[in-house]
Amino acid sequence: MKTQLFILLFIVVLTSTAAAQSPTIAELFREGKQLLHQGDMQNDQQLLMKSLGIFERILSADPDNQYAAYHRAHAEYQLALIGMTQKNDELFDQYVKSVCEHLDQMIEAKPFWPEPQSLLSMVYGIRISHNWINAPVLGPNAMSLAKKAVELDSTNPRSWMMLGSMKLNTPEFFGGNPQEALEAFQRADSLFAHVHIVDSCAPDWGQVENLAWLGQVYVKRKQYNDARTAFQKALSIEPTYGWVKFQLLPKLEKNMATQK
């Protein structure tokens, strides 16, 4: 009986404390990552800004939380991307400046962590896309960051995805290589399939994005059926993925119909 009472006391204390501390950092992480994922899939600025706010709040409580810093940078990158696609230079400039500063700080703090390096390579990539004048300085830096990220952890699927993206989007004479891009995306796809999430706060995004890139490589190679498989696989994982659902797949279907 004594034992039962002590267990009861313990449960009450535990649940009460949990109630007092809600929401927990873990819950905030979950919510922030979910909003970030939805914002990315649906290209939704509001969701991304909400996600950004959550990770900033986590960093307010725990300034050294590298995962929160990473997700904050990822949200800023996605917001900059929206700024670029919407031709909103002010939005683009603000978030690019901020994400570069944050990623530089992270790389300085943890130089052997590949995630911020590969993300920074993507940020450089969109800066080049936004304005070609950045290519001379940022192009080689972007490629070397992407390569370094793979060297640091060859089992990280996002590093391979971003290397593939650099290889695909960089003209061949600057070091781009569609074949190597394909191999990188395939490698990333394989790693995503076998990835084992140890920490739920760690970055785990990229699988459907990688399939979208992989599909595009297949389109370039005129392997339309493979491309459709890749796009459909992406939609089977994430049915709301707007880029694939509303742009890449319909365009592919149209192309295939024209070919027939």
Added chain:
Amino acid sequence: MYRVILLLVLIVALAFGLFGQNKFIVRGTVSDEEGKPVILANVFIQGTPDGTTSDEHGKFAFETVKSGDATLIVSILGYKRCSLPIHLSSAQPAIVAITMKNEVLKSKGVVVLASAYSTDKAMGSVLTKMDILMTPGGAADIFQSIKTLPGVTQVSENAELYVRGGDPVETVTLIDQMAVYHPYSYESVYGGVFSNINTNIINGMFFSSGGFSAKYGNVLSGVLDIDTKDEPTELSNAVGLSMACASLSSQIPFAGNTAGLRIETRHSFTKSIFWLNGGSEQFVSFPSSQDINTSLTYRYSSTGRIKLLGIVANDKEEVNVDRPEYQGVFHENSTKHAISMQMKDVFANVLFVKSCLAYTTFDSDWKLGVLDLIRADEGLQWRMDAECQWTPFRRLLFGGETQMRTNEYSGIVPTDDYNIRPDANYKDINSEMHGSRLGTYMELEQSHLLGVERLFASFGCRYDVIPTLDLQWVDPRFRIGYKLGENAAIKVGWGIYHQQPDVRLFNPEDGNPHLLPERAIHTIIGFDQKIADRFDIRLELYNKEYSQLPLKDSLAHYSSNGNGYARGIDFTMRCEIFSGLGGYIGYGYLDTKRHWLDYTDSSPSSYDIPHNLTIVLKYFITPSWQLGATYKYATGRPYTPVIGSQYYSIIDLYAPIYGSTNSARNKEFQRLDMRLTHFTQLFGVAFTTIYLEALNILNIHNIYGCTYSSNYSEQREIYSCFGRRILVLGMVMNF
């Protein structure tokens, strides 16, 4: 016993339960300075993850377990991060109303300017840095690129800016607030050919062809205001090599990216291009120039910077000259130095202050026959510009400047301008003129004028005084505009502009120390519309009335009774025709006459070019290949013809008899430049741009000036050294 334990458990549970429910509520609103809600601002208690984001009405509410004194943080990009002390108690929720301020005062106006072209979109972007670098025929030269804009008259291949019928000295060039009076290389009597400002150091620029603000003084026609880059954030180097130029540049950040050094050096050597393209027989010594642009910047706070900028340039050439009385060699060399220290900072988040102390020198030597003229220009200047934006709709600009200049002319000049032979009569000159000018200005910019959201205006006034010449003037200026919609606006500008006449005309021996400042009144009506994405048009009508211009006078050498006008229309259309192909068309119509200097009556000015047309097209064939073309057409330049001659047997020389001032006109100016650019990567790391530029590909002989046979019976045309068809192959490698 068990009951006691059970009671204890319940008490503990109750205590923790109460503690668990002991949350404090924070709620409130976030708005901007205009009172509009700020959506999705991040609101949280410092040091905790407790918070939320504001909703579409700017409202927020959240619970926190923190009690007592706390700091509420509100942040969103674009606004200054806000910290607010609050007290959290269970008695009542903390209710706060937060007003967010714009993050950093940016140097963008609330008023969109007339006649302005800028890299700042807020001021009406037309010319981008990419345009400067990639404009075919522009040789990546800022002046050559600005010459493609309407309002800048195409008088010759030279780089000098002839703005709406004005003389090049009527346009001032400022670099980091420092006035630079000789920004050209290869300056001859026909003007300079290229700028010695390296495009790589340019961060942004503002060019106005009229109706500009009270910020700019002692200038009648135009302003080119250049900002150089601040500290670099990435280490990079570049090497450039072409048939005409070699360049080397480095940007080196240090001290944790709070400081940085930029070094840009160029050495031009034209022998190879004239050897390849012909024309080398014109030169005894081929034109060559060197320039070094260096800046050292230190960012001492998030908003404050100190920048040291140094520009050193020199050039020389020896050209065969064919004059009626003499065939000889024109020797030219010049050296320019400019050093400035600029400091800029934002105070109290509303006051942006820039201040610059600068020292410039210019030395040049011209020799031809008996002529041996040494010119020197030395200046010490200080300038301060401040912008205070205390509401989103209102901005106050104010500042002041002082310049001390010494102009020196010494050497030998021919007595008669038609005889420059080595044995010709000459006079020694050795004059040195000192002058200082003080200027101050204030301008108020206001949008939402009289409560009308679409109405904007600025009213400004400046006062200048030149104590040594006993000159002073007051220039009121205003601009008003109305937005016709999101993408269209109509603007009107009016202002009085004064400028000190050429300092040589104040010489008591052959000038008049009592000359008045030259005066121009600008009136501009403009309309611009963005028709679609990457498709915009701009139309402007302008009138510039000159008065108090120096005019030859039989009694006082010169009087201030000269006058003139320049009026016309400028039109620009910029568009992207389809993906990868874009460009712009600029057309300017100009009608200008002057009665000044030695003009006998009101005549077309030397820069009266009625029709100016520029078409610039650029096409990305593939992401790595770009083809561009620039076509320019301009009416021929007026000149005063020689209608006869008189023979002087004692010196065996014919003297020309001139016709009416500027009564003849050269044939029209036409030119087509093309450029093929290829982007590639060398050695796996170096981003490389390779270009083949064909200047004046149709080899149209555009006239630079004219000369005559020895008895003036036959007229011969002079062509610019750089006006022939020239092919240039070059590359720039960044690593």
